[in-house]
Amino acid sequence: MMAINKSAWFPGGAGQSLSKVLATTSIMELTNGRSFDKLFQAHTLVLNQSLSIAGLMSLNCAVELGIADLIHSHGGPMPLSELARSIPIPPEKAPSLRRLMRLLASHGVFAAEPDGNSESETAYLLTPFSELLLTKGTNLSAFIRVNSDPAFMKPWFHMGDWFKRKGSTPFEVAYDGKCVWDLTKQRPELNDMFNDAMSCETCWVVKAMVTEFPQFFRGLKSLVDVGGGTGASARMVAEAFPDVKCTVFDLPHVVATLPESKLVNAVGGSMFDSIPPADAIFLKMPKLWISSL
Incomplete structure (x- = not known):
């Protein structure tokens, strides 16, 4: 098998020792017999899973900023610059808004197309996904907010502890034996948020059932x-x-x-x-x- 020489990548000191190891290591030994294509695919999956929280939190950000309603009110493809003015955001945040919208568009939340009045600008439209976020409509925004709220995300950080214990739930582990109903009873704002989330998610299902x-x-x-x-x-x-x-x-x-x-x-x-x-x-x-x- 072909050997890999990485001496130029790790010059001097401990890096030089690593380059010597790599120079005498075959591709098959380095990858445990697996092809680089499969390892790169696995590496991509690890990164995607590790960063998947960015999708949820970006979606929650769009809900907080009311982006779907702004695009709907615009009545057509909305240029990024117009969206920035409508929110509004400080001018220095415009690059970050562009990255946010690109991420959301890649997930199908919004659609993107070149702005007809500017070759260098992108305009955004609603999709069936973002139509479900409109205030005057089905409006599943409350369901997104409750799923991304720190109080309801906390149990996910205790799943490892829960697996090591008998009984209970991750929620009870995170909140010292309290279940979700105990917590919402003590915190009315969480109770309202939870009920709104369950109501908005259910209404469109029931509407379909009765019709x-x-x-x-x-x-x-x-x-x-x-x-x-x-x-x-x-x-x-x-x-x-x-x-x-x-x-x-x-x-x-x-x-x-x-x-x-x-x-x-x-x-x-x-x-x-x-x-x-x-x-x-x-x-x-x-x-x-x-x-x-």
Whole structure:
């Protein structure tokens, strides 16, 4: 096999010793018999996985800056310079905004095209992805915010500890035995954020169900939305099917904040103890994702 001479890369001292090792090492020995192509592919995967957090946090940044709404209000491809003025940002941050938008466009959040009025500038458009972030629309922004909030990201840093222990969840390890419901009960701002996230993520699913699959609700006289949070889903069902008696069932401190409604009943309790009787139970599993890690 061909030997690799790297002496020019590691001049003098300890580097010279390393170059001598490389000069007498074959490609097969250096790669443990694997081809460089496969190792480079693996190296790329390591970097992508290690830096994947940049995608989530950049998306959260776009939500905080309201970029989707700004592009929508512009009414067409929005030049980067116009976007910078609309946010607005200090002029020295323009290069960073350009990098942010390039990253988001590479992930399909926005689309990019040359600006018709300037050969050197890029304009950005909405995609089906970013249309879901519009304030007047489905608006999944709250779901992005809760996933990127430090309080809800903290359990991910304790997964290693959790695997070494018996029972519990990473969330409980991170918060000294408290589950997500304990934490949201103590911190109303987190409770509101969590409920908004679960509500916005669920609403478009329920809307599709009541419009595209009404057969699911035919013949029902009663339905209980377990873990119903703000009651948005139950209200959508009740509005579409007035003959179905809908109940929101969630923890007492959650339903205590719900306004009175003629469409749905609110009942406090724990599903691990009992669930109010009904013809059907609506239980959307993503509502429990953070407590079941």
